[in-house]
Amino acid sequence: xxxxxxPEDTPRFDAPWHAQVFALTVALSEAGAFTWxxxxxxxxxxxxxxxxDGPLDGSEDYYMAWLAALExxxxxxxxxxxxxxxxxxxxxxxxxxxxxxxxxxxxx
Amino acid sequence: MQHDxxxxxxxxxxxxxxxxxxxxxxxxxxTQKGLVDPAALDEIIDxxxxxxxxxxxxxxxxxxxxxxxxxxxxxxxxxxxLDDMGLTGRxxxxxxxxxxxxxxxxxxxxTLCSCYPWPLLGIPPAWYKSDEYRARVVREPRRxxxxxxxxxxxxxxxxxxxxxxxxxxxxxxxxxxxxxxWNEADLARLVTxxxxxxxxxxxxxxxxxxx
Numbered sequence: 001x002x003x004x005x006x007p008e009d010t011p012r013f014d015a016p017w018h019a020q021v022f023a024l025t026v027a028l029s030e031a032g033a034f035t036w037x038x039x040x041x042x043x044x045x046x047x048x049x050x051x052x053d054g055p056l057d058g059s060e061d062y063y064m065a066w067l068a069a070l071e072x073x074x075x076x077x078x079x080x081x082x083x084x085x086x087x088x089x090x091x092x093x094x095x096x097x098x099x100x101x102x103x104x105x106x107x108x
Numbered sequence: 109m110q111h112d113x114x115x116x117x118x119x120x121x122x123x124x125x126x127x128x129x130x131x132x133x134x135x136x137x138x139t140q141k142g143l144v145d146p147a148a149l150d151e152i153i154d155x156x157x158x159x160x161x162x163x164x165x166x167x168x169x170x171x172x173x174x175x176x177x178x179x180x181x182x183x184x185x186x187x188x189x190l191d192d193m194g195l196t197g198r199x200x201x202x203x204x205x206x207x208x209x210x211x212x213x214x215x216x217x218x219t220l221c222s223c224y225p226w227p228l229l230g231i232p233p234a235w236y237k238s239d240e241y242r243a244r245v246v247r248e249p250r251r252x253x254x255x256x257x258x259x260x261x262x263x264x265x266x267x268x269x270x271x272x273x274x275x276x277x278x279x280x281x282x283x284x285x286x287x288x289x290w291n292e293a294d295l296a297r298l299v300t301x302x303x304x305x306x307x308x309x310x311x312x313x314x315x316x317x318x319x
Contacts, residue, residue, distance in 0.1 A: 002255045003235055003244070005308060008301045012157050012231040017128035022231075023152035024135055026198065027144045036199035037273040044220035051239060058237035062222070067127050070134065080137040088133035089126075096129075099121040107136070 043069040165228035166299035173283040207280040215306030216277040223271035256307040279306040286313035294319035
């Protein structure tokens with residue numbers, strides 16, 4: 001594989017959730033939930049563990065690793081366990097499916 | 109971007125992909141627990157999706173090219189200089205500016221994850237976050253730089269700087285020839301993101317319209 005430069009004017013985030021998971025992590029750190037070095041340690045460990053599945057390309061798979069690291073951080077610190085996150089994700093899924101197209105999606 | 113609506117008729121809102129729902133779920137739970145403020149999230153997204161970018165770093169580089177006293181202060185201890193310009197890191201990290209010379213070319217990486225001087229360059233491009241760049245630029249920097257179109261003379265040494273949560277780096281590229289007398293705003297137009305990472309050079313004087 002070779003690397004090649006990319007234009008500067010491409011969107012900074014490829015998907016809205018990439019920006020959301022990034023912002024959630026920065027906000028938690030700034031609010032004192034964990035320090036940034038604590039975050040990078042967890043994230044680096046996640047990246048190392050995922051490297052076995054083949055090289056990450058730095059976009060979708062990178063943010064998948066970021067999300068996994070944040071979920072681990074939330075679990076380890078007792079903020080939110082995997083079951084609570086899965087249940088809440090199901091509630092959001094149901095809310096999307098129950099909301100007419102074009103209207104704001106809200107949890108019931 | 110993924111859309112999972114190929115077999116739906118759009119009667120309901122477009123269902124985001126699974127990871128997006130998990131992020132949404134985390135956000136809901138953490139907001140309910142008072143650990144994050146939704147307004148703070150919006151501010152961070154707006155800042156990094158739309159506002160902060162390589163133009164901040166370009167201002168710093170252009171001033172360093174134009175003002176020898178500023179350049180000396182920046183290379184000596186970038187922290188106070190960047191504070192004065194309102195470019196302080198959000199995580200309290202330190203920034204070291206490393207200067208390219210005919211004898212030494214500098215390039216930055218984060219081998220552990222993707223630490224990057226956000227206040228100066230914004231969100232890193234995907235290649236900076238890729239396993240390939242993170243692993244190979246340390247092992248074979250000249251080859252990686254050649255893939256970016258940067259062929260360095262054999263007599264110019266290459267130094268790779270590995271960023272951490274506490275220490276980030278910015279490359280001060282060499283000022284292009286033929287720019288004597290240019291003001292800072294004109295000089296800043298020559299500065300590219302990649303030239304401040306070390307994977308590129310600034311634009312040549314004749315690549316932008318003359319001031």
